[in-house]
Amino acid sequence: MSVTRYAYVYARIRARLSDLLGNKDIRALVDARKEDFLAILMDSPYRASMAKENLTEVDARVIERALKQELIHQYLMVIRSTDAAVRDFMIELFRRFEVMNVKAIIRVKAVGMATGTTESVLLFPVEPFFRDYRDILVEAGSLEDAIKRFGEPYRGVLEDSFQDYKKEKGNGKRLLDLENALDRDLFGAIWDKKEHLGRADRETVEKVIGTELDIANLMTMLRCKEEGIAGAEMERYFMPYSYALDLDAVQDAMSADNIPSAIQLLPDSPYKSVLSDAIHHYEEQKSLVTFELALQRYFLRWIRKVMSGYPIDIGTVLGYLYLKEVEIRNLCTIAVCKENELPAEETLKLVMM
Structure with missing residues (x-):
């Protein structure tokens, strides 16, 4: 897509970039008293989204529903502002949210969670591009029936x-098989769609999506280590796409006795540095969330680097959407913390800035 053809979507995105919350804004929401949180959110670019809900107190579920709708609106704005191969690519990228919906449904069906209404699980409103699967929450009696x-x-x-x-079944690997199959299908399709982009756009997509997949593969390795999956079996769960992570070079890490050792045996890279710095937090908390947050913060910095100077290309488009997604994830996290009256210092550990 030429610079001229990017002009329209670029203009719309540049206007919205100034509405993204800065670290100071996020910190103000984290530090706010529970009774002040809504007022601060209402004084932000999310005022219109929040006003529709008529909230008088913090309700994390309602806030999440409204913010998910806002995120979908931003993707639809981009899709409707592009054409040809870029539009096809953006639609495939947008399908990530349909896959998230499918994963959410199979998770609740796998554990036998009661889902008496279509609102039992908050799904992304992906219509009209994709199907509304909320009926499966109520009508499917089992995971196999849902499938x-x-x-x-x-x-x-x-x-x-x-x-x-x-x-x-029963040994802890369960959903990894199903979720991995969904991810392989999705990212295989995304990777195929980017082949129809111009050379510069294709290279940018390989950087951005490739880095996201590097991180996904690293988290898959750590998850497999935690669940006791052997190195030889682990390989089948990796996405066959990457940017800076050489999957052939992680064999020693895959065979390590434990998670800290696996990280130390990774080839030198920014990923290894990020994970190594998080080991002491992991040893305190014994949760992979520590590593996931560390890698996501690195990805956030990477996205900002790709967007440096706001080039008139697909990098700025992707960057904006990823930044918006992170921002909304942060707001949902803060809302949950406020609802449950977690102290600011604990909340801050869970947000990405």
Whole structure:
């Protein structure tokens, strides 16, 4: 897509970039008293989204629903402001939220969680581009029943991996098989779509999405280590796409005895530095969330680097959408913390800045 053809979507995004909350704004929300949180949020660019809900006190679920709708609106704005190969690529990227919905449904069905209404689980409103699967929450009586009710490609993808799920049931690997199958299908399609972009755009996508997949593969490795999955078996869970992570060079890490040792055996890279710095927090908390947050903060810095100077290309478009997603994730996290009256110092550990 030429600079001229990017002009329209670029102008719309530049106008919205100034509305993104800065670190000072996020910190103000973190530090706010519970009774002041809504007022501060109402005085932000999210005023219109919040006003529709008529909230009088912090309700994290309602806030999350409104913010998810806002995020979807931003993706739809980009899709409707682009054309040709870029639009096709953005639609495929937007499908990430449909995949998130499918994952959310199979998780609750896998654990037998009661879902009496279509609002039992908050899903992204991905219509009209993709199907509304909320009816499956109520109508499907089991995970296998839910899988049969999904449309393609999800039904076929999940049915193919469901046999592995059934064979391994009870040893903790369960959802990894199903979720990995969904991710492979999604990112394979995204990777294929970027081949139709111009050279410069294609290279930018490989940087951004490739880095996201590097991080996903690292987290998969750590999750497998935590669940006791052997190195040889672990490889089948990796995405076959990357940017800076050489999957052939992580064999020693995959065979390590424990998670800290696996990190130390990774090849030298910014990823290794980020994970190494987080080891002491992991040893205190024994939670992979420590590493996930550390890698996501690194990705946030990477996105800002890609956007440096706001080039008139797909990098600024992708950067804006990723920054918006992080911002909304932060706001949802803060809302949950406020609702549960967590202290500011604990909340701050969970947000990305």
